[in-house]
Amino acid sequence: MKREMEFERVLSYFDEDGDGKISPNELRSRMAKIGGEFQLKEVEIAIEALDSDGDGLLSLGDLITLMESGGEEEKLKDLREAFEMYDNEGCGFITPKSLKRMLKKLGDSKSIEECKLMIKRFDLDGDGVLSFEEFRIMMD
Secondary structure, three states: OOHHHHHHHHHHHOOOOOOOOOOOHHHHHHHHHHOOOOOHHHHHHHHHOOOOHHHHHHHOHHHHHHHHHHHHHHHHHHHHHHHHHHOOOOOOOHHHHHHHHHHHHHHOOHHHHHHHHHHHHHHOOOOOOOOOHHHHHHHO
């Protein structure tokens, strides 16, 4: 409920005429007030990409989709950084050896066999290592 209220506040900031939707002119005007200079055509293209009902305006639902997708991108970026810490061999996978090394850095000593078992739980394709996609699924 609190998040939806935040989204509604954002919508009301951009919605200068109070119709519950953000027009290209409203978006351009408000962005200019916070330092973003955009051509009308640029904001029209941005709105068109996000407009779910084709009316040329952003609704609350469109705004929520936009704001939550940004969070998803950030989450993926954070997961990628975490994955790369474990993939300390730089091979694109978390191997039992790289998992053992990272866990040791974190103060948790495990044997290679224990690391193999940990990986096996999330190793969807059975290749003995974790890909980024398998790591992402494990972290969800």
